[in-house]
Structures are given as structure tokens and as C-alpha cells.
Amino acid sequence: MRGLATRALVFGALGLVALPVLFLLYQSASLLTGEAVAVLWASSTWWATLRTVVYGLVVGVLCLGLALPLAWVTHCTDLPGRRFFQVVLNLPLAVPSYVSAYVVVAALGHGGWVHFLLEPLGVESMPDVRGGVGATLALLWSYPFALLVVQAALARLDPRLWEAAQSLGASPWQAFRRVVLPTLTPALGAGFLLVALYAISDFGAVSLLRFKTLSFVIYQRHDSILETYQDEAVFLSLLLVVIAGLFVAGLELMRGRVTASLSSQAAHRPWPVVPLGRWRAPATAFCVAVALVGVGLPIAVVAWWLGRGLYLGHDVGIPWRATSISAALAVVAAVVALGAAVAPALLGRFGRESDAAAVRVAALMGYALPGIAVGLALVSMVTANAYALYQTVTLLVAAYVIRFLPLALHTLSESLLAQNRRVYDAARSLGLGPTRAVTRVVLPMSRPALWAGLLAVLIAVIKELPVTLLLAPIQVGLPGMQPVQFETLATKIWSLTVDEFLSQVAPVVLILLALATAGLLLRPDTTKLRR
Amino acid sequence: MTSAIELSEVVVRYGDATAVHPTSLAVAPGELHVLLGHSGSGKTTLLRAVAGFERAAAGTILLAGRPVDGGGTWVPPERRRVGLVFQDYALFPHLDVASNVGFGVGAREVQRWLERVGLGDYASREPGSLSGGEQQRVALARALACDPSVVLLDEPFSNLDRGLRQSLRDVTVDVLRGAEATAIFVTHDAAEALGLADRVTVLHQGVRLQTGTPREVYETPTSRAAALCVGEASFLPRDGLGCALGSFVERDGSVGGDTVMLRPHDVVLADDGAPARVIRSVYVGAQTEVTLAVGNHEIRATFPRPVSGQVRVGLRGPVATLGG
Numbered sequence: 045m046r047g048l049a050t051r052a053l054v055f056g057a058l059g060l061v062a063l064p065v066l067f068l069l070y071q072s073a074s075l076l077t078g079e080a081v082a083v084l085w086a087s088s089t090w091w092a093t094l095r096t097v098v099y100g101l102v103v104g105v106l107c108l109g110l111a112l113p114l115a116w117v118t119h120c121t122d123l124p125g126r127r128f129f130q131v132v133l134n135l136p137l138a139v140p141s142y143v144s145a146y147v148v149v150a151a152l153g154h155g156g157w158v159h160f161l162l163e164p165l166g167v168e169s170m171p172d173v174r175g176g177v178g179a180t181l182a183l184l185w186s187y188p189f190a191l192l193v194v195q196a197a198l199a200r201l202d203p204r205l206w207e208a209a210q211s212l213g214a215s216p217w218q219a220f221r222r223v224v225l226p227t228l229t230p231a232l233g234a235g236f237l238l239v240a241l242y243a244i245s246d247f248g249a250v251s252l253l254r255f256k257t258l259s260f261v262i263y264q265r266h267d268s269i270l271e272t273y274q275d276e277a278v279f280l281s282l283l284l285v286v287i288a289g290l291f292v293a294g295l296e297l298m299r300g301r302v303t304a305s306l307s308s309q310a311a312h313r314p315w316p317v318v319p320l321g322r323w324r325a326p327a328t329a330f331c332v333a334v335a336l337v338g339v340g341l342p343i344a345v346v347a348w349w350l351g352r353g354l355y356l357g358h359d360v361g362i363p364w365r366a367t368s369i370s371a372a373l374a375v376v377a378a379v380v381a382l383g384a385a386v387a388p389a390l391l392g393r394f395g396r397e398s399d400a401a402a403v404r405v406a407a408l409m410g411y412a413l414p415g416i417a418v419g420l421a422l423v424s425m426v427t428a429n430a431y432a433l434y435q436t437v438t439l440l441v442a443a444y445v446i447r448f449l450p451l452a453l454h455t456l457s458e459s460l461l462a463q464n465r466r467v468y469d470a471a472r473s474l475g476l477g478p479t480r481a482v483t484r485v486v487l488p489m490s491r492p493a494l495w496a497g498l499l500a501v502l503i504a505v506i507k508e509l510p511v512t513l514l515l516a517p518i519q520v521g522l523p524g525m526q527p528v529q530f531e532t533l534a535t536k537i538w539s540l541t542v543d544e545f546l547s548q549v550a551p552v553v554l555i556l557l558a559l560a561t562a563g564l565l566l567r568p569d570t571t572k573l574r575r
Numbered sequence: 576m577t578s579a580i581e582l583s584e585v586v587v588r589y590g591d592a593t594a595v596h597p598t599s600l601a602v603a604p605g606e607l608h609v610l611l612g613h614s615g616s617g618k619t620t621l622l623r624a625v626a627g628f629e630r631a632a633a634g635t636i637l638l639a640g641r642p643v644d645g646g647g648t649w650v651p652p653e654r655r656r657v658g659l660v661f662q663d664y665a666l667f668p669h670l671d672v673a674s675n676v677g678f679g680v681g682a683r684e685v686q687r688w689l690e691r692v693g694l695g696d697y698a699s700r701e702p703g704s705l706s707g708g709e710q711q712r713v714a715l716a717r718a719l720a721c722d723p724s725v726v727l728l729d730e731p732f733s734n735l736d737r738g739l740r741q742s743l744r745d746v747t748v749d750v751l752r753g754a755e756a757t758a759i760f761v762t763h764d765a766a767e768a769l770g771l772a773d774r775v776t777v778l779h780q781g782v783r784l785q786t787g788t789p790r791e792v793y794e795t796p797t798s799r800a801a802a803l804c805v806g807e808a809s810f811l812p813r814d815g816l817g818c819a820l821g822s823f824v825e826r827d828g829s830v831g832g833d834t835v836m837l838r839p840h841d842v843v844l845a846d847d848g849a850p851a852r853v854i855r856s857v858y859v860g861a862q863t864e865v866t867l868a869v870g871n872h873e874i875r876a877t878f879p880r881p882v883s884g885q886v887r888v889g890l891r892g893p894v895a896t897l898g899g
Contacts, residue, residue: 466665469628470714472652473659474721475680481653488669 053387054399058406060384061449064413064421068282071424080275084283088261092280096244096257096287099176103183104190104240110334111190111235112228116220117327119198120206121318129331131565134192136185136338138560140507140534142248143553145182146541147342148173149252150349152181156546157348174253182249185338186242190235197231203315216318234298238411241291244284245414247510252541258284259416263510266420278424281417289412296408342557346550353547363536363552369520370506370532371559373437377444378501381452384445385497389456390486394468403453410450418447419514435517443511448501455500459493459568492568503563506556509534533559577640579604579757580625580725585634585645587620594620597634598783600776602725602757607748609760611768611792612778612804618761621778622727625759626659627652639724653680658718658726658756662733664710666702672713673698679721688716691750708739715747719754726751726758732767744771765806769793777804793838795828795895802836802897809837809874813896819869820849824893832898839864841894842876848889856881 075081083089114133118126139147151157152173159170173181205227209219250260258280265277320327353360392403422443426433433439467489471481487494512535521527533556540549580602587595595617602608610618623629625636627643627650635645638657643650666675672694677685689695692712702710711731718726731747732740748771751758762768768775769789776786777796784801785792796802799810811818811834816825818835820842825831851867851874862877867888876888 463668464663464665466661466663467667469626469652470659470661470665470667470717471678472628473626473655473657473727474678474682474717475653475656477651477653485667489667491669 050387050391050395051399054391054395054402057384057388057449057453058402060446061406061409061413063446064418064425065285065409067421067425068278068285068417071278071421071428072282075275075278078272078275080272081279083276083279089280089283092256092258092261093283093287095176095255096259096284099179099183099250099255099257100240100244100291103180103186103243104236106180106184107187107190107239108232108236110184110187111194112232113327114187114331114334115191115194115198116224117320117331119195120315121320121327123320123324123327123331129335130195132335132339133331134188135561135564137188138503138557138564139185139338139342140248140509140556140560141182141186141246142252142509142534142538142541143342143556144185145178145249145252146537146546146549146553147345148178148182149541149544150345150546150549151341152178157345174255176255178253179246179249179255179257182253183239183243183246186239187338189238189242190232193231193235193238194228197228198315201227201315206318207316230298234295237291237295237298241288241295241411244291245288245416247414247416248538252538258287259414259510262416262420263513266423266514277420281420284414285412285417288414292408292412295411342553346553346557349547350550350554353550356547358547360547360551363531363533363555365528366531366533366536366552367555369530370534370556373441373444373532374502374505377441377448377505378452378498380441381445381448381501382456382494382498384449385452385456386494389453389460389493389497390482390490392453392457393460393463394465394486403457407450407454407457410448410454413447413450415447415508415510416514419443419511422446422511423514435515437517437520440512440515440517443515444505444508447508447511448504451504452497452501455497456490456493459496460490462493463489496568499563499567503560506532506559506563507534509538513538576604578602578637579606579639580608580759581637581640582621582625583635583637585621585624585636586632587617587624587629588632594781595624596781598778599634600783600786602759602774604757605755606773607751607758607760607771609762609768609772609775610778611762611765611775613763615780616763616778616804617781618763618778619729620781622729622759622761625725626657626727627655656721656724658721658723660711660714660718660726660728660731662730664702664707664714664734666710666713666717668702670702671698672700672702672705675702675713676717676720678717681722682717682720683722685716685720688720689713691719691753692716692746707735708743711735711743712746715750719750719756724757726756728758728760730761730763733762733764740767747771765804769805775805777801779804791828795826795830796836796897797830798897799834799836807839807875809839809842809872811835811837811869811872811874819872820888820890823890826893826895829895830897832896834897836895836897837874837876837890839875839877841891842867842874842888843891844878844882845887845889848887851886851888853883853886856883 117123118129118133149156152170154170159167205223206219209223214222247259247263250257251263262277262280262284265273265280268274350360388403391399426439467485468481471485476484512532516535517530519527520530533552536552537549537556578601582598582600584597584599585595586593586597598621610621612618620629624631631644636643638655642648643655667678670678673685676688686698689698692715694709694712702713732743735743744767772789774786775789775792777784777792779800785797792805796805802808813833813835816822823835849869851869853865854868855866857864858881862879863881865876865878865882867874867876
């Protein structure tokens, strides 16, 4: 698998992903002489930066605090129903931040669920949940990002280390603290950074709860009619990309150590089951509580508001239009993104070292590019150079592809790692040319990987808010049909929540959660593919 | 008769590093040829060059008299008719056993090949459900079913347990002989190499040191490095027709030189021999592995019984001589 054409594919994908940053750089260079650049040393910017970083760190620490004990008890102990918990505890991944923000407001806000329950007790008003506290609570739903990393590390951790520590007289707690924890440190670092990155890139929760991190400030500036403000948004976006880039650099540093610290041969043996003893009940209660809050609470809150809306005679119909537009967009974008990612991912696995490195960089850049930055860059790009494209479905799909190509690449590459590199050589030696070796062996073998990649992008597009918000057309229609108002599940939830139509949001949230959860449950477990 | 495989002055480079220095080699039709060497010796690289997965930087490769690499020719792997067997089997996980064996272009008589490797009832099994030894037998059947002009085996038994390795080695040799296949077999295990080869090529750091029958490479190596690749060896300086263990007779086929090479079984206990001090004596069942100090030389020997303290030792028969 070599040759100019295939390598052009790899670098084409890399270039596509880099496009938004390159345009932001180009545009800020042309704006350097203007007055907008002053925003970089305005005190409001420094406060927003500080809020962004602290927000990332606090959310990261809290989520890691949830993820570590959950990973340990569900992976290594005799917790009752641990297989069930291993699946269920990852389901909060289906909850986007603007939904968890809605849950926080609808549960804890003034006139919310808890207020309703406390009202008979004489509670007149509730403390305001908006701002940093609410946004932090809303992002606790992102702990599965850390949980997945720690679970994967535990699965690769050689259980003989634990047995060796015990044979040397260490108690379970000592063995955990002195052997397991130090070996897990890089994975914990990676999990922490992943959650922190998610938080600093978050737009949904901070915009709904009015917490002025960089993402939200960028959106406000961009939404303004003042041209200077819009130019300032460009500089702020670059600043956000730089901060995210620093976190990604840290993540990359951790990843090297994760691989170094874990034995690769451990996968052949299951972990010895550590008896929980008197911790059995508290550990079970902890897992049940997290599952109830992570999965049960959103559903309960939504159901309560739905019932209330129906009781009060609100218009709470099923959002057919938003559902079908979201689904259609997601399918198209996922197929295109996956199609663009297949050749680079295959080259990254079966090709040369330099191709693999290029693919890695492209996949990493995805982490460093918050949705708001991608959306803003693309809006500026087309309004300046190709206005006809602005607010078209074509541009929106292109934006999704650019935003989620790294995700497709990442998911595909991870799953392809499970495959034996030599099978390609084997097929060649059995008389197949390069193309037929790929179509008859590599691709059929990669079916679970392709499926995982497709579902990952599908869920991500359905959940994506900032890019949709910035680039969505106003109307959409098929030839020969009356155009209809354009709305997706994500934008509908966001705008209804902003306006506090909490019961009308309920059915939309329910559909979004159902779609995302179905996607998560259908996803093949790529860690199990490894032999 | 044309050689089945002929390499002349083949060089393989990875970037600036030379993995294989100019190497020439001819393998006769039906021959089982082993490339023996430690890791980094270039044996796998040479094999991959024959298969067409590495390109020779210089030299030519002929398969059945037909140029496949060098001199402006390049035949891609799929058109070389080589059968490959890998250390990690590389079976196609999405196909059952029969489809794996029948996968190759021109693959025939799938069931008969499965029976030959002793897996007649396995046609519809999934590769993942087989043991390592079974997977390797499927890989062998898959390689042979396309009627390849040569079979290349890259450390095929390294992932297997010792006992299994031996029985699988016998099956493999029987099947290859039965098919009258020409094969190159790569291994780092000297005992394995000596046990199954018609001829052995000893490689060390990308250089071919010696090619010969198992007996030749074991008993009359051409250099110290070659001697050590093929097994345990001690070296004593030569003094005319004598050495520290007394006078000796040069073994037929010795290359000659100022050094006497002793395999452990060349040294025997002898009442009229040279005095030696026992440094270490390790009982391993059928024999005892002994390290001795003779003068200021250390030599290794195998004796029928454990020894200690001072002993007297001599030579069992003719010994090999070689250059520095």
C-alpha cells in the first residue's frame, strides 16, 4: 500500500482537519493591525481564560474521583453485577452537556423538580444554579471519558503484579496503593486531561448556564453585530485552540507512559477477583447511586417535566422534523467522514511509519479543536470567500466531516490495532494484488472497526451543538416541496432551554437520549477484539 | 539443475542501516534450507526479500531460474508463488478454516491439505477457536494449497510450548517432504535448525558466515562466531599439533587455523589427560554440564556423571580447527 495517490489521501485528510486552524491563523494575521487584537490583553479575556482553565481542572479532578473507584470495583472486585455496571456506568456518555445542563436547571433551578418537592415544606425560592457551580455539576456527566481510559488500563495491567504484591505480604489496600495506583498513574493523567479538555471545549453547559468561559465569550462576540467584536472572536478562538493544544500535548506525554507502564501480555489472563468484604455494601451503593444520577436522573427529570407539561396542557408534541433532520444529517456526515477516514486509517495501520505519524497528528488535532472554534473558522471562511455556501446543508455536512474526521480516524485506528499486520502480507503471498488484499481481507476483517467508527461519528453529529448553531441553514426543503424551518434535536433543545420552555424540551431530550444510548449499546467493544 | 532459489550478492537496507550485507545463496529443488542466527542477524529480512516484502538494494534474486528482483526486474509478492508461514500464524479471522486454506489464488484440494496436516474435521471451525499448534497447521496448509514454488517459514514454532514444538516440527517436515516442497525456514534455535535442515546457513549481523549440512556447521564451523551461532563451543589456542588438552588430530573438513574449537562432547574424562579444576557442575538428567578451568582457559564439557574438585580430561577424537 504505497504510491503517490494513497499518500495524497493521508495528507488530504490531514489538511482538511487543519483547515480551520490555518484559516484562523490567516485571518488573525490580517487583523493584527486592527483594534480587535487588543482583546488579547483585556482583563475580561484573562478572567475568561482563568475560568476556562480552572473549570477544566476542577471538572477533571471531580470526574477522576468518580472514575477511579468505579473502574476498580467494576473491573477487579467481586462487586455484584459488575458486568452490568461496566456497561451502564458508561451510558452517561450519551448525555450531551446541554442536556445535563437542562437537567441541572430543571431539577435544581427555581421552579424545578426539587423546588416542587420542597415547596410544601415552606421553601420559597431556590439558590441560583447558574454560573460556575451549575456548569461544573452539568459536566460531571462526562466522567465516563476518564472511566473508559482507566478501565482500558486496568484491562491491560498485569494481574501478576497484584499477586506478587500479595505474596510479599501486602494487604489489599497496600497492594492497591503501592502497586496498582503507581502503575495506573499515566492512565489517570490521561483520563483527567481528556475530561479537562472536554470541559474547556464545552459550549453547551456554559452557554445555557451563563458561565463566561472562552467558548461562551467567543459565541457572544461572534453573535454581536459589531464588526470589532466579531474580529475579537477570531483572536479568542485562537487563544482557546492554544490552551486546548497545551492539554493535548500533556495527553500525548501521558499516552507514551501508559503504554510503557503496562504489560502487553497481561491480556491473556483475567484479573484475580478481589473480595470486597465489608466494603461490598458501600461499593454497591456507590455504583447504584452513580448509575441512578447519571442515567436515571436525566430520564426522571425529563419524565416529570413531560408529565407536568401534559397536565398543564402545554404543546409537547413529538419533534418529528428535528428528529428526521438530525438523523439524516448524522447518517450523511458519518458516511462521508468514515469514507474519508478509511484509507488514511488503513495506511496508518498497514503502511509506513511516516503515514502512521501523519494519521496520529490528524487524529490528535481533533482534541485540540473545540467545536466553537471550528464553527467560527468555517463561518468566517465562507462569508469572506464563498458567501453562496453560507447557511447551506452542504456546508453544514462539510463542517461535521471536518470536525469529526479525527474522531473517525481515532476510532478506526484504535480498532485496527487489534489486527495482525501480517495478514496483509499473507494475502499478498497467496497471490492477491494490493487492492484485492485490502478489499478481500483487510476491509472484511475491519468490519467491527468500521461499524464502531460509523456509530461514533453518528452519535457525535447528533449531539453536536456549536457547529450546528453557527452553520445551520434557516430553512431546508427538497425540490418541489415547501421549504420548512431548519432545526435539529441539539439546536431545538438549546433554544428551548435558553427560553426556559422546560416541558417542551422534554420529548426532544428523550429522543436524543434514546438515539445516543442506542448508538452506545450497539457499538462493538473494540477492547475485546484485541487478542 | 536450476536452483529453486538463487540469491547473488543481495543487499537489503533500511534507510541508512544495512540489514543484509552482500549475500549469495542457492537452494536446490526439494531442499529444506534453514537460516540460523540470533536476532538482528538479518535472517527474517532475507526471507522477506525472497517473498517480495523487502526490495533488494543490490544483487539479484531468482526463483526457479526466473529473476524476481534486481537488474531492473521486480515481481510483486502476489506473483512470486511463494507460500509464507508466520510466527503469529496470521490466519484471516473473518474466514473459517476451509476458507483460509482455500483463500489463495489457485488453491486446490483444500480438504486433502487439511487431512495432510491432521485437521480433516476442522473445515468449518473459526481460527480463533483453535490452539496455537492447530492454527500453525492451518497456516501451513494454506501456504501449500496454492502449490507454491517455495515455502518460506518465519520462526513458525516460536510461539509454541516445547513439547508441542517438537511434534509440530515432525508434522511440518513430513508434510513438506511429502509435497516435495522447497522451503526456507528461519529460526534462532540451533537444535531445531540441525534437526530439520538439509542444509543450514549461519547468519550473523547481516553477514552469511557459513552454509553447510547440519553436521558441517556443527562440527567444522568456519569461524568463532559461526561456531557460537550453532551451539556451545570452547576455544583453545593451537600449538602445532597440540593444545592445552594435549596433542590432537584435525577433523576432516576443518578450515584450519590457529584455534582449536571444542564442542562439549569433544572433551572426555581421561586418567592420563590434562589436569583441570571443576568450576561448575550442573546435573541435567541424561548428562552433566561442566565448566572447567584448564590452565588459564575455561572450557565447557558434558560428562556422563557429576564431578567436583580436580579432574583429568582429554579429547574424545578428532577436533576442528579454525582461524581467529
